[in-house]
Amino acid sequence: MVALCWKLSLCFFCYQVVSGRVKREGxxxxxxxxxxxxxxxxxxxxxxxxxxxxxxxxxxxxxxxxxxxxxxxxxxxxxxxxxxxxxxxxxxxxxxxxxxxxxxxxxxxxxxxxxxxxxxxxxxxxxxxxxxxxxxxxxxxxxxxxxxxxxxxxxxxxxxxxxxxxxxxxxxxxxxxxxxxxxxxxxxxxxxxxxxxxxxxxxxxxxxxxxxxxxxxxxxxxxxxxxxxxxxxxxxxxxxxxxxxxxxxxxxxxxxxxxxxxxxxxxxxxxxxxxxxxxxxxxxxxxxxxxxxxxxxxxxxxxxxxxxVITTDHETNLESNERVRENLHHSCKTFIGTSLDDQVCFREEEETPSRVSEKGNEQLVPVFYSEMMYDNFTFVPVWGEKGELQVCANTLCCYLNYQRADLTGELYALGVFDGLHTVHGTYYVQACALVKCGGLNFSTCGEEVTHATALIDFQLWGNMSTRYVFPLLLTSGIALDFADHMGWKNNHYFISKNRTSFGLLTAALYGRWYEKD
The missing domain is CATH 3.60.110.10 (Carbon-nitrogen hydrolase)
Structure with a gap:
């Protein structure tokens, strides 16, 4: 690398040698x-x-x-x-x-x-x-x-x-x-x-x-x-x-x-x-x-x-909430593979039960409750190869579009919590979470899981009431992944990923509503 820089006469402009290690400008x-x-x-x-x-x-x-x-x-x-x-x-x-x-x-x-x-x-x-x-x-x-x-x-x-x-x-x-x-x-x-x-x-x-x-x-x-x-x-x-x-x-x-x-x-x-x-x-x-x-x-x-070195004052994912108050479509479907740069559409008909598609057939999915991190989450199971789901609690509704690369036999669930967390600290949380369950029973959803094999395309969004939303994306073995797109649109915060790098453990929007602490 250093020899090449000398040949191109760029070394003094692009790099600085620090204690034997080459450090780039900026x-x-x-x-x-x-x-x-x-x-x-x-x-x-x-x-x-x-x-x-x-x-x-x-x-x-x-x-x-x-x-x-x-x-x-x-x-x-x-x-x-x-x-x-x-x-x-x-x-x-x-x-x-x-x-x-x-x-x-x-x-x-x-x-x-x-x-x-x-x-x-x-x-x-x-x-x-x-x-x-x-x-x-x-x-x-x-x-x-x-x-x-x-x-x-x-x-x-x-x-x-x-x-x-x-x-x-x-x-x-x-x-x-x-x-x-x-x-x-x-x-x-x-x-x-x-x-x-x-x-x-x-x-x-x-x-x-x-x-x-x-x-x-x-x-x-x-x-x-x-x-x-x-x-x-x-x-x-x-x-x-x-x-x-x-x-x-x-x-x-x-x-x-x-x-x-x-x-x-x-x-x-x-x-x-x-x-x-x-x-x-x-x-x-x-x-x-x-x-x-x-x-x-x-x-x-x-x-x-x-x-x-981060020097530019780019708009953060939190602050971008201020510029998305315009009314976009509220009723169009969002499909896996849609370019999120151009379109993120939300289905907000709260009276419509969640549905999951499997081999061309639609089936209703049950709502169940399970404890996750000492909070009582409301869940719906994520069944089948692909589907559209929603689940609500208090003022928060969470929405998911997903498609699995293959059916691995693992159970996933979409959960929502909108309330005051009171164990090991008191603070108000709004959370939308797609999680792998510990087993195949609903009662295992919310357990601590460290390994998974399912590769999932997903779009997850929620009508968060706080601007402070932290996007979580964790894969098998406690490895980090990065979303393809995230941010605010139409008063919803969203995160999307086309095919996780490893088996998905958690994809979540963790909102902190500080004013309600």
Whole structure:
């Protein structure tokens, strides 16, 4: 490649050599590390600071090795996961020795590696800062932090200190350039929620502004959505400790959907503990992903990829809702193979029962109910070689046109949910989902399934009441696929695919109606 560039005299215009790796103009090289953290055998036990530092030092030793490996591959930024340094399942008291003091004010410039004497209890920050400095790499990590407070502060806890789940970002000189305190805690009783959401952005010379938030934050308007909107962000770093929940909230599945919906790049680093269902990291662009999902084996995984800098302010799939209020046909059929660039038509006769075609005959299909991810979904079975289906709940109606390449004997179902999710968090969901069932009985629809063989052409759409719709497309083995077309038309959000790459697990429109939380 390099020799060819020299012959064409294009090398200095098109490429830049970074640490032995060729980087294209308008691109940057990112790294994320999925870390199998070394955990405390008894996180509720009270230990001294030195013992806590010893445990965290073992994890930081691994971080240091991975920062070196990433830099050697030309990475300009590396992201490590949530809880990777200290672990989890602490009490408020037992985590205290693991906490660093972190300066949250942006007005004070501090380089922990070069100025370790400025603040006490900053050993972890010093090591992270030195990793960034030694490897000349931007570095993002997650740790526990503490901050004293006065009892005159109405939010100050009774023990006189805040304890935060915190992301820190360092530039390539080791300077602390941003701290973010997690706003949406997920049963994290050792930590406090900050009084106000942080909107933290840091600037880089290779890709402009990056924003950051943590794990459960991705499901809420504050701060994730508001941060992206306010700062017009195109790059996000995302430490997480995500427990996969199929069929709609697998880590890589939702991370990709978020990148697609907002037309952004996401650098997502997850923890790796398969026995706890925790895996799934990646470097995501709206059009391509570099992912790791492994529930079978142990050990960490470094992902390094070159991705384009998103600089143009293209309309996102979410924002395009504003321009599709025109009245298009409401009554024409949409057939598999129709060019969706030209025509997406919807059948909205809610009194008409769903029908499925098989060998030229039409048959009515039954409506049934089954629990999926702790929510009571309304389903219709997806029978036969091809058909048109609809299913409704509350204000949401979901529509499906499909054609199967062959009948594999697997049962699929089209489900709808429009309501408040109340288990493991409270938030309002509107979802249209085509899922593979766990068996051949209706009661298995909604179960967690990881393998499928059916290749399906489909068009799926719904009359969503929220503009925030995340398109999910997951195939056998927890692999990602990309839709041929998606977006808003005639006040419906749609997603279509002509023949999935592998057996279809999930095709869904996952809507978050934030105002109804």
């Amino acid at each position: 691109h940057y090289i990112a790294a994320v590390y999925e870390h199998e953290s070394i955990l405390s055998p008894n996180p509720t036990a009270l230990v001294d600071r030195q013992s806590a530092l010893q445990l965290m030092g073992r994890n930081l030793d691994i971080y240091e090795q991975q920062a070196v490996a990433a830099a050697r591959q030309g990475a300009q930024i590396i992201v490590f996961p949530e809880d990777g340094i200290h672990g989890f399942n602490f009490t408020r008291s037992s985590i205290y020795p693991y906490l660093d003091f972190a300066l949250h004010s942006q007005s004070v410039k501090w380089n922990p590696c070069r100025e370790p004497y400025l603040f006490n209890d900053t050993e972890v920050l010093q090591r992270l800062s030195c990793m960034a400095l030694k490897n000349k790499i931007f570095l993002v990590a997650n740790l526990g932090t503490k901050q004293p407070c006065e009892h005159t502060d109405p939010y100050c806890p009774s023990d006189g200190r805040y304890q935060f789940n915190t992301n820190v970002a360092f530039d390539a000189d080791g300077m602390l350039v941003a701290t973010y305190r997690k706003y949406n805690l997920y049963f994290e009783y050792a930590f406090d929620t900050p009084p106000e959401p942080d909107y933290k952005v840091f600037d880089t010379p290779f890709a402009g502004k990056f924003g950051m938030f943590t794990c459960f934050d991705i499901l809420f308007f504050e701060p994730a959505v508001n941060l992206i909107r306010q700062y017009n962000l195109k790059q996000v770093v995302y430490p997480t400790a995500w427990m996969n929940q199929l069929p709609l909230l697998s880590a890589v599945e939702f991370q990709q959907a978020f990148a697609t919906a907002f037309n952004i790049n996401i650098l997502a680093a997850n923890i790796h503990h398969p026995t706890l269902g925790m895996t799934g990291s990646g470097i995501y662009t709206p059009a391509k992903s570099f992912i790791y999902h492994n529930m079978e084996s142990y050990g960490g995984k470094l992902i390094v990829a070159e991705i384009p």
